Amino acid sequence: MSINAVREDEYQKSVSKKNTLVRLFSYMLAYKLPILAVLFIMLITVAISIVNPLILERAVDFHIANKDMRGLFILGAFAVGLNIIFILLVKLRMYLMAKISNEVLLTIRQELYTHIQKLSFSFFDSRPTGKILARIIGDVNSLKDVLSNSVTTLIPDFVTICAVVTIMVLKNWRLAIASLITLPVMIFGLSFIQTRSHKRWQLHRKKSSNLNAFIHEDLSGMRIVQSFTAEDETEENFDFLLKEHRDSFVSAVRLNDAFGSVIDFSWGVGSFCMYLAAITILGIGKENVGTLVAFAYFSSMFWHPIMNLSNFYNQLITNISGAERIFDIMDTQPEIADSDTVTELPEIRGEVRFDHVSFAYDEDTKVLNDVSFQIKPGETIALVGPTGAGKTTIVNLISRFYDIQQGNIYIDGYNIKEVSIESLRKQMGIMTQDNFLFSGTIADNIRYGKLDATDEEIIAAAKAVNAHDFIMKMEKGYETELKERGAGLSIGQRQLLAFARTMVSMPKILILDEATSSIDTHTELLVQQGIEALLKGRTSFVIAHRLSTIRKADRIFVIDDGQILEQGSSDELIAKKGLYYNLYMAQFKNIEA
Numbered sequence: 001m002s003i004n005a006v007r008e009d010e011y012q013k014s015v016s017k018k019n020t021l022v023r024l025f026s027y028m029l030a031y032k033l034p035i036l037a038v039l040f041i042m043l044i045t046v047a048i049s050i051v052n053p054l055i056l057e058r059a060v061d062f063h064i065a066n067k068d069m070r071g072l073f074i075l076g077a078f079a080v081g082l083n084i085i086f087i088l089l090v091k092l093r094m095y096l097m098a099k100i101s102n103e104v105l106l107t108i109r110q111e112l113y114t115h116i117q118k119l120s121f122s123f124f125d126s127r128p129t130g131k132i133l134a135r136i137i138g139d140v141n142s143l144k145d146v147l148s149n150s151v152t153t154l155i156p157d158f159v160t161i162c163a164v165v166t167i168m169v170l171k172n173w174r175l176a177i178a179s180l181i182t183l184p185v186m187i188f189g190l191s192f193i194q195t196r197s198h199k200r201w202q203l204h205r206k207k208s209s210n211l212n213a214f215i216h217e218d219l220s221g222m223r224i225v226q227s228f229t230a231e232d233e234t235e236e237n238f239d240f241l242l243k244e245h246r247d248s249f250v251s252a253v254r255l256n257d258a259f260g261s262v263i264d265f266s267w268g269v270g271s272f273c274m275y276l277a278a279i280t281i282l283g284i285g286k287e288n289v290g291t292l293v294a295f296a297y298f299s300s301m302f303w304h305p306i307m308n309l310s311n312f313y314n315q316l317i318t319n320i321s322g323a324e325r326i327f328d329i330m331d332t333q334p335e336i337a338d339s340d341t342v343t344e345l346p347e348i349r350g351e352v353r354f355d356h357v358s359f360a361y362d363e364d365t366k367v368l369n370d371v372s373f374q375i376k377p378g379e380t381i382a383l384v385g386p387t388g389a390g391k392t393t394i395v396n397l398i399s400r401f402y403d404i405q406q407g408n409i410y411i412d413g414y415n416i417k418e419v420s421i422e423s424l425r426k427q428m429g430i431m432t433q434d435n436f437l438f439s440g441t442i443a444d445n446i447r448y449g450k451l452d453a454t455d456e457e458i459i460a461a462a463k464a465v466n467a468h469d470f471i472m473k474m475e476k477g478y479e480t481e482l483k484e485r486g487a488g489l490s491i492g493q494r495q496l497l498a499f500a501r502t503m504v505s506m507p508k509i510l511i512l513d514e515a516t517s518s519i520d521t522h523t524e525l526l527v528q529q530g531i532e533a534l535l536k537g538r539t540s541f542v543i544a545h546r547l548s549t550i551r552k553a554d555r556i557f558v559i560d561d562g563q564i565l566e567q568g569s570s571d572e573l574i575a576k577k578g579l580y581y582n583l584y585m586a587q588f589k590n591i592e593a
């Protein structure tokens, strides 16, 4: 899959609109009772609105004409009471409908989020975070009106239309045909417009997504933008994406306006045909003008709900692309998933074996080529080598973040493809350079390593990696709230917290991408001691940058070109005067001296 850049429109499979709609509205089936209640309330409110003109008629023709003030007062009180009930029922209907549609949105959003969490690294590699955010937030929100109007418009208006057409046909089928003669024109016109409109709204959603991705990336990298004074350039990019967003909206909305014109035209011509048929074909004159009046009334009762339905249809076309984009992600299968025959990986000792492993991220370039090694439980392996050599790739494969194309990886003799992903990853402690911290308290962040950890376990883990002292110096100790990504903490402090988080999970295999950033000597010492505490007693793979870690490792793997070119202890490799020796001389000689 190609890397999906911010400006590149997302690829979307074409799916049948019918399937998307059926799938969307099937979420409402869980709310049958409240929906029936809404329909019942609507029935009562429609009845009240029909009674209102009758009350007025009786007030004028009977009570006012007969100067019956008492009767008029009673009728007025009745009308006020009825209309108060009307208002309360309308409010109740709106409340129920808002509740149902919000619950449906919540379910969809939860399903989408849960599904996204299961997707493999390759999914996240292939699209900017902002585009994923756009689907969880914007696309789901866009369905709100469609869902609520589906009940308040679709069902009642459809029933009204069926009832009116039946009455019209029964009363006078020729006039009925004349009134509805423009229906095919309208259907053709609307379907012609909707095909184009749908494409334009799809494009608009993609442009929104691009804009979202850009804003997300820009805000996340604001420190870099400002330090390189690149504000003008990012503004230019923003303007470009904003313009694309606006243009796609204008182009889509223009077609939406055409919907109303098609209905107006069909309504007008239909009414004309009805009068023409009445006068010329049926010869309706003064004596049976009532039939004509009734038909004109029915005709408007037919076209009003058609107008509502077409507005709803318009809304559907506008927003269906949101639903398509949501279901597109829900249908994306995780590339890494448990097979039907997986077993649970029992508690491991920590032996790791690569057996002729070859791997490529995409078909073109092999990143690892026939790599084999065996690690004993408790061994510490330092992975060194030039940038892009494949060090991170090796450690990603141990946790099965990607599947290998050739060979096998065994942990304690279990092929990692044959054990459940959860039981495998639960026993791994992974520390990336990023040291990602979440907003929440310090305790929450450490507890992330083991969700049921007690306060004592958290404190013990923090003490073990030398984080306890600096935590206690903070205003609220372990309950201090962290800002997003740990902003407000020093790099060294962030590292120590990430160590504590890994420590509390007590992994049998530790994967550590050692941070390269330089920190003050005091913290550096704490960090080194923290690392030592972490490595103790567990199989560890360290992408090592610190000479101290490399020297203390049981074995060093020198990786280049996707292969392990040399392995052994630091002294052995220096004596060999090969690749490690050169690397060592170039990078570390001065430091050691």
Ligand SMILES: Nc1ncnc2c1ncn2[C@@H]1O[C@H](COP(=O)(O)OP(=O)(O)OP(=O)(O)O)[C@@H](O)[C@H]1O
Binding pocket: 125, 361, 362, 367, 385, 386, 387, 388, 389, 390, 391, 392, 393, 394
């Ligand atoms: N997600 C990815 N998709 C495609 N190619 C990737 C991906 N991640 C890494 N690569 C490529 O795989 C190769 C090995 O990358 P890897 O990250 O394993 O190197 P590394 O030795 O860890 O480098 P560094 O020391 O710079 O972190 C590189 O050529 C890199 O461009």
